[in-house]
Amino acid sequence: MSIIHCQLSTINCQLSIINYIKMIVLNNIIKTYDKGETKAVNNVSFEVGKGELFGLIGPDGAGKTTIFRILTTLLLPDSGTAYVNGFDVVKDYRVIRASVGYMPGRFSLYPDLSVEENLRFFATMFNTGIRENYDLIKDIYTQLEPFKERRAGKLSGGMKQKLALCCALIHRPAVLFLDEPTTGVDVVSRKEFWEMLKRLKEQGITILVSTPYMDEAMLCERIVLIQSGKILSVDTPSTIIGQYPERLFAVRSDNMGRLLSDLRNIEIVKSCHAFGGYHHIAFVDRIAFAGQANFADEKENPQNALLHALENENHRNIEIREITPTIEDCFIRLMGNHYQPTANGFT
């Protein structure tokens, strides 16, 4: 924020400062295991503002859990600094521990205690009771209430997640850390879970959530794409998608398996990845954008060239249409730089 701008519009300036309070800050965090052999987190920096629903998107082994553990003061970084709610994760660990909620990736409840016993226990640990912040968990807990006598170990995956969320929320934390809350949970429970997160965000709670499911990225306000301990991109999902540098097409035919290998052998196709019912392809740059003399009649519409090529390979019911990339497309593209292909691989 420039001084001039402040002078011009003091009110505006103050407002924006109030609106953007940094709740989580990471500066060049590095964390290694096995005496430096494995770099779990490699020079990671990002910030999360107050009240943001922020996603950490990446596969297993990307370093998501390590970042969570550093921020929840459970691990010390090798180098770099990190702050939660303005407090240093190394020096002020006691303050941070009192003001954050944390749901680890593993099932973090006592299976031999009942739903209610679990909740009561965690409430007491945080110096509070179920009553005090009941309004915050009411939505979620009412679904669990009919089973409050049941042992937590006998709950379904989705219900366990809800109970764990209640336990992490019971003391009305300023920041909520959720490490892969939806892993191994079915689509219905996942959808419900994200609905809950949205409502919690509306109550002003800052949420940092990680997930290996790329489609969940769209449900976050801002995301970090992370792979092998390195950040690939930090931004809003729509900005990341907007930055996708190529036009992307979805292709399908009657024989999807053969289509995949055929597409990879077609000269004008630059990249090709299976995406459910379609394969996503990008054309080599000169076709997609610059169009050279050799391809004079196709330069307007490279789809036609592809259609011909595929018809020559005896594909039937071919469908080609331009699409907006998904976060997964972006992830795959950004991963390309870091990826070491295997013999059967493709990048």
Place this chain on the structure above:
Amino acid sequence: MNEIVIQTDKLTKRFGDFIAANEITFDVYKGEIFGFLGANGAGKTTVMRMLCGLSKPSSGAATIAGFDIYRQTEAIKKNIGYMSQKFSLYEDLTVMENIHFFGGIYGLSGRQLKEKGEALITRLGMRNETKKMVSSLPLGWKQKLAFSVAILHDPKIVFLDEPTGGVDPITRRQFWDLIYDAVERGITAFVTTHYMDEAEYCNRISMMVDGEIKALDTPANLKKQYSADSMDEVFYGLARKAKRNL
């Protein structure tokens, strides 16, 4: 695609009063990729266990690769491969040791082991990793290796229980390439997954809700039937009605 490799008829499993799987009836054809989907607790694991000969059904009938699941469980085990996200390989053995161990328990001879092991290593491009501990491999490689080991003995059917959980998007696609490869060689794949885009890679999909199969068709037909754009919507529409998910 007419030869039936899995045939179940009113397969039921009860645990006391609880009916985990209720009159499950379906056929799976040779060389098919059969997606076996369902919400948490719908009974997928129960059915999988019965089909692998690990658990006796309460009633109903089924044959796997032509063998009866009550009387011929040993024959079934010889003709199937199994891989799950949770357990697949021994982390403290090397790549080659794992290949030899799992090939060995399926009765491959020394020569077969050598040939198939070589072919597997070449296909996966792991020539330089054969002496490395499995624990030192990235997750994606482990999963690909685990799958290749599961089909080393050329089973008729391979059961894959959430094989790609947590794997990065590129490796996930490479994994499916391996499945397609196997299917081309005549192996039938029976797959569970939480990734709905992967459901679309299957030839046919069954949806389990509350212990029953509520839908079974090709992805395209299912989408048409439920007028949905994606399998995600089909799944959501069906599983949302589940009462048991508690």
Place this chain on the structure above:
Amino acid sequence: MKSSIPDSRFWAFVRKEFLHVFRDRKTLLMLFGVPVVCVTLFGFALTNEIRNAKIVVCDYANDDASRQIIGKLAASREFQLQNPLLDYNQIETAFKQGDIKMAVVFPANFNRDLLHLNEAQIQLITDASDPNTATALSGYATNIIMDYQQELIQLQGLPYTINTEMRMVYNPELKSVVNFVPGVISLILLLVCVLMTSVSIVKEKESGTMEVLLVSPFSPFGVIVSKAVPYLALSLINLTVILLLSIFVLGMPVNGSFLLLYAVSTLFIITALSLGLLISNITTSQQAAMLVSLMGMLVPSILFTGFMFPLENMPYVLQLFANIVPAKWYYIIVKSVMIKGLGFEAIWKETLVLLGMTILLLVVNIRKFKIRLE
């Protein structure tokens, strides 16, 4: 490290820990079943053996009181009276000849002492080369004599006391199975404190609940302390069960002070809890914690405590090694208090050793204590 003052969180934790223990039926069964089975089985082996044990009487008094007591002894099912001896010196010969398990000696003037001084002595001499029988027999005889004393008090309304003086021949130290009860106590306390504490802490590490607890305002040290409390309580309950069994089933009384026994046991329990904590600190899986507890603690305790294998027969190096096994010292203390009926003045050295070990372990624990995951 701030000490955590017991507050509501502390008690919530303790309550939770008890719920874990009571809901885990198998562990509970092992916890209380094993000592009960050990002690009762032993008790049965004993009672079968001592029906109609042959005893002799050497009665220098030959008065009303001595005759009445002899009559009671003769009437009991446990004893079969042999021809009385006339001379104290004949007792040893009688033992050597075999059969005789116990000799009862009445001093001259027994009745007169009793009536005039209100106090008299009876000596019970047992063959301690068979220590279970010896203890049990003297126990039974003491009971009969006490019965008589009660009757006398009720009849005369005066506080008569008959002291029984025990004497063991052949094996006065009672090295053998009589040491079984102190041995069982040491092992059970170790089992509960070391094994159960370390496993229950590591279980929380494995399940991820430890992460949540660490990321809470409750001090990490408080987590550990409140984890120790239930096991301390369980151990004391277990100790009581074993003692009750040994008194009422085995007829083996606690000869020394109960207070002293419980005080020293509490010290030993704290030693064991610190060991358990140390193990939970260095291990990350329940199996590893169990293995270290069993191999590292229980096995050496069985080997080097001296109640199964006499230490004197071991090579000198192993005898030296035995000194660092806490159970060895506790075992000596329990034996002294329970069987010999000795007071603190006899066991202060052993207690000091145990105290030293405990302080050392606690210091190491506090030094190594992790407020984070690594």
